[in-house]
Amino acid sequence: MAYETLIAVDALKDMLASGSDVLVFDCEFELGAPDKGAEIYAKGHIPGARYAHLDEDLASPPDGENGRHPLPARVALVAWLRSQGLRKQQQVVAYDSNGGAWAARLWWLLRWLGHAPVAVLDGGKPAWMDAGLPLETGSPQPSASGDFEPGEPLVPTPVNAADVLANIETQDARVLDARDPSRFAGNPNPLDPVAGHIPGARNHFFRDNLGPDGRFRPADELAEAFTAVLGDEPAILQCGSGVTACHNALAMAVAGLPAGRLYPGSWSEWIADPARPVATGSE
Template structure:
């Protein structure tokens, strides 16, 4: 197996250098939480050459309600084996270098980055700055859809950690873990009813908006800067849990931690949307 070449971020110029590498798979993760067709429409209008489109709801999430009738959040994780089948259909094998990109600073691409690590695939990176960084270098776009190819991906030992709602509930009392909410401040405070009909946050959660990981131009801050900022919140990343609205932008914080060299934090996939679906769970504002 090839050792992973890129496992956190890749520049637009470096991606262009490898654009025709048959061992690479490029995935367009553009999405809009308020318009779920926006990503596929943007892909059809023009995308990075060789890129395939993956839909957050259709390829990177399971149904919101599980077979036992329990609401699991807006974007629960799919079954691992089903996800691996999706990866195979995208042409991904164990030695494939995967690159994910979006148009929002990695907001959605980081979800795919985390999920590939979830099934043990280390060779996955997010395009730093997304498609705006690609366009800024006047690199080519295309409307051509690449031919489908078959991959041979198999599940490996997971490279990430996750916790369920019961563990988060228990942590309110034990305070063993630091819980970090990646939503914007108004959602954290319960002031955005358009996105979060039930407003507020999980008791004890700190707020670190995922966009705080980015520079003004949409690129990630340097590893040193991220390390300094995150170290002010966390002394032991392995004792931290990342959450957000539905387990998507929390992955951006996990990617930033990885860039910073602060490894070991967990994801709460159900996040706020699962938490607030049960009125017996406490809410802070």
């Protein structure tokens, strides 16, 4: 059985125990402390997990105009995945300790490369630990390079700033902002040199995809929540830097809704050009 959205702790435990062909990635990260995720990983991670660094592995270097976490070049991402041992059609599981906020980025990137069997561990590392399952230390290395080859994307083509600007007039799609409501409304925040949101956008905070236990809400609840803000409009997914927008993409996939198009540059790219319009307020 292939997992393409979420995988439960018990299912991953059974796969690892049976020696199933699964590659696990720890995506631990902390904004403002980019080295801390690797430090946490080294102190304890799911056995066999490789570390995926958001800045170094799951993004390309920003140039001041393309947002904080630009998409990596496809060729560079493929090379890194092979170096981690990824093979064709191998099941991938990504996790973190932040409700899937960072793991969802790897989920989206692999689907962008045409790799279907990739899932986020529901509840992440906290759920694994709550189940009394072991962690290991150190940094396991692959025994050999993988033979992964990219295919046709399984996600819609991403949009750029020009597309989003044009959409303000055409309203062909609804921009859905995954940031918290305070940032969306325009309240001061150290992550946002310019506060506010893209005109016409709606807000769906990515953490609202999760229940009190840190696991994703049931599919019907997610579908109802997204439909309430999108109606039947297609979505453009954005956030601060194109990362937690992938969490909304994952939640929409869990809900069985049509996939939205990611705006990778997101708010951090949008505000790099002062000519681009900015709105404030909760609507």
